[in-house]
């Protein structure tokens with residue numbers, strides 16, 4: 001689970017919190033923090049600056065991505081990389097920006113107080129996603145994600161996929177027929 | 183030295199497309215001293231340039247120009263603008279292909295006679311028999327280095343094959359081996375033997391797998407009678423007042439329109455582009471498109487009854503290591519209507535890398551049911567079903583009414599409805615595949631829907647009579663003597679076997695015919 005530290009309403013204009021402050025407030029555990037225009041994971045030392053989408057939207061989008069393709073052994077960073085293209089597209093295409101912002105706002109509304117990220121159980125969030133499965137918003141997010149998530153080479157070893165093999169001489173001497181349990 | 187022919191040279195044979203059909207025909211004619219220009223829409227990438235990466239390779243080689251789909255097939259829903267997974271590059275789909283090379287069975291050339299009347303199917307016997315094809319099959323196998331023929335050993339079995347074989351034994355299947363593959367199991371033809379890299383679909387960087395790109399084409403070029411012109415997209419075939427074709431109009435690498443004159447034109451753009459081009463070449467003399475007096479151009483589109491079965495085991499498999507498709511069970515390829523369908527199917531090993539598995543395992547799928555499958559990617563085994571599907575008039579390629587490509591040519595729409603026979607066969611095959619893996623201890627199996635079509639067939643079919651089809655037994659159009667079709671669109675019916683060996687066989691046979699007709703001056 002991702003715990004998200006929320007800024008209080010009205011603090012939007014304030015300059016971003018210092019890293020130290022972030023760490024202090026976030027405490028231990030996996031953590032996504034919104035600061036200025038960024039989504040930050042102090043624990044894992046990465047951050048994602050948004051240019052068109054609201055950082056809160058991005059944080060929710062990262063959670064949505066995980067709920068669509070949940071892999072508990074895959075850190076948030078890869079989901080963040082997988083959805084950051086939406087921010088880039090939104091910067092160029094106002095219609096796309098609206099699609100994503102509205103889609104997320106809609107999800108937050110349906111989730112009630114605390115919004116989408118406030119729902120504690122994956123099942124609760126998945127129920128909301130199932131409701132909107134046919135919408136262009138969901139289709140746009142899922143359709144892009146199946147490539148942008150699984151096409152990250154850094155992620156392949158987690159699934160036991162070894163990728164490129166030509167430079168290593170193929171598998172002729174590296175286990176193409178090493179199955180032993182049959 | 184590769185030849186270079188003048189645009190106004192009207193003595194050349196112009197071939198459209200450099201894949202299995204076009205590349206082979208080009209070399210065969212060049213070997214006989216006939217001058218040939220192959221116009222190829224795609225770029226030329228040599229095999230060192232291939233990429234061991236599924237999406238990057240797809241971007242490099244695949245035909246990505248927009249197409250539309252209609253009909254009740256699942257591909258129309260999952261991949262509405264990608265009905266087919268084929269190639270736009272010198273070498274055509276023989277860069278992507280897996281190499282499975284099987285002869286058709288005798289009865290499959292006589293589908294109408296053997297299967298009888300099948301409601302809603304436009305079945306027809308081929309105007310050729312297996313006996314007539316056999317000597318040419320032998321030439322094709324020798325050319326392509328097909329394992330299990332000519333004393334070439336079969337490939338060693340990889341992990342995915344071993345699982346398949348164990349299941350086949352458990353189910354009592356008798357004919358299971360590592361296939362007849364156009365992949366060097368030993369060094370030959372100045373090319374490497376297979377190094378088991380497992381990227382057959384992405385172009386073989388070792389050159390071990392036969393592709394026209396680095397076999398037929400350079401051999402043809404070496405004769406001085408063949409020129410391959412890449413980045414040349416043909417959009418129209420021209421004819422004179424007598425109805426003979428005279429040349430083709432193509433967009434060159436800069437998008438400029440050129441006309442290449444020709445004595446003979448052979449269309450080999452694969453079964454979506456070939457009818458698209460014939461239909462787009464309509465004129466006042468041929469208002470329904472070239473070679474279309476029968477009205478059959480674009481119809482009877484076949485794609486094989488396909489599907490995959492993937493299975494998860496409690497122990498690792500690493501199916502992606504080694505030759506992608508070197509493994510086959512042939513027992514179900516027989517015609518045995520007691521199973522509830524006519525025709526038969528093959529089961530062949532298949533593996534996708536993680537990125538393609540995510541895209542194709544259950545297109546549109548999401549949530550834990552989907553992701554827990556991928557979590558066990560390295561514990562997966564997989565097989566592909568390829569069986570005979572029914573030709574139907576309504577399954578067809580048409581020109582899109584409104585949408586055009588960058589050259590102003592209407593894009594192709596691909597309509598396909600599954601025939602009840604296709605569905606019955608697919609369901610039978612799913613059951614057998616799932617039973618096979620369960621017998622080896624699979625903890626979960628996945629009846630995976632068809633991918634975008636890799637086998638595209640039948641849209642300019644061969645027929646004895648001119649009113650039943652587009653071309654005669656030599657691929658020569660019934661209507662226009664100097665217009666030929668040289669790819670899989672000639673297929674009268676699809677048979678259960680992967681098509682390429684038969685495409686190559688027909689091209690070798692067609693070259694003999696064209697040469698004979700040229701010397702007899704009938705064309």
Ligand SMILES: Cc1cc2nc3c(=O)[nH]c(=O)nc-3n(C[C@H](O)[C@H](O)[C@H](O)COP(=O)(O)OP(=O)(O)OC[C@H]3O[C@@H](n4cnc5c(N)ncnc54)[C@H](O)[C@@H]3O)c2cc1C
Nearest residue numbers: 199201203223270274275280281282416451455669680682
């Ligand atoms: C992933 C994959 C795996 C496969 N595995 C197997 C297998 O194991 N066994 C098997 O038998 N078959 C297999 N196939 C199918 C096989 O590749 C095709 O059957 C075969 O290549 C078709 O030959 P073709 O000559 O009809 O067309 P292609 O080989 O597709 O060649 C057509 C060429 O024509 C060009 N072209 C089209 N239109 C124009 C135009 N207007 N102007 C100029 N050029 C044009 C295209 O760019 C292309 O290069 C596989 C295919 C794929 C995609």
Ligand code: SF4
Nearest residue numbers: 376377379380382386
């Ligand atoms: S497995 Fe063999 S045929 Fe396939 S790409 Fe590798 S070397 Fe080529």
